[in-house]
Amino acid sequence: MPRWPDDTKQRLVEAAYDLFVDRGYSETTVAQIADRAGTTSRTFFRHFPDKEEVLFSEDDELLPLLVTSIERSSGASDSGEMMREVLGVLADSMSGHHERLAQRDRLIAENVALGGRELAKQARWQHSVADALERRGYRRDDAAILAAVGFAIFTGALHEWLESPHTDLRALVDERFPRVAGALTWPVP
The missing domain is CATH 1.10.357.10 (Tetracycline Repressor, domain 2)
Structure with missing residues (x-):
């Protein structure tokens, strides 16, 4: 059984967009995105090489x-x-x-x-x-x-x-x- 639900990537994308809109792209960190999505930075990097790539998912x-x-x-x-x-x-x-x-x-x-x-x-x-x-x-x-x-x-x-x-x-x-x-x-x- 996987540790994280199957929708982890989508939750990361949604969290990133929410934060980018609320705080601005430059002011948002990967740790903040992961936290908002209920996961870890390590999990974020399993799905994306960097925060830029979230916008191109x-x-x-x-x-x-x-x-x-x-x-x-x-x-x-x-x-x-x-x-x-x-x-x-x-x-x-x-x-x-x-x-x-x-x-x-x-x-x-x-x-x-x-x-x-x-x-x-x-x-x-x-x-x-x-x-x-x-x-x-x-x-x-x-x-x-x-x-x-x-x-x-x-x-x-x-x-x-x-x-x-x-x-x-x-x-x-x-x-x-x-x-x-x-x-x-x-x-x-």
Whole structure:
């Protein structure tokens, strides 16, 4: 029988967010997070390498979901339709977490080190998406372009959604596809 309940990681995440919001990210320690979660610092470090990683814990589920969606995407007649389907799955999985994601976004915006970690994570995601697209049959250069465009579409929609909680994230993603296509045909000024 495990010493700690199975929800330890989730309790640590919730405790961390509560403390980050109440005290500020920089003023919160791992010991405080562990104490709030009813566990120890040692247990914290079994789940996370540092307190920064708590803010990126969703990567463990979202990135594999995205990659699997690419690999299993069905019925798409072109790359745009396939990416719309895949990004829609990601949007749906995030839609129920608006408040937490908005808190995370504010914390990252307020802390330069967290911004750097986010950029590193984004680069990893983009590379993983390009790899999945390449496994699906796209040339490496094309896969990298699709990953970059998909990333731009999704992050733009995500930031708009975080500022407007009464909108639908999937709808915001869908709205961006024709806008990207249109932007590629604009005349040069």
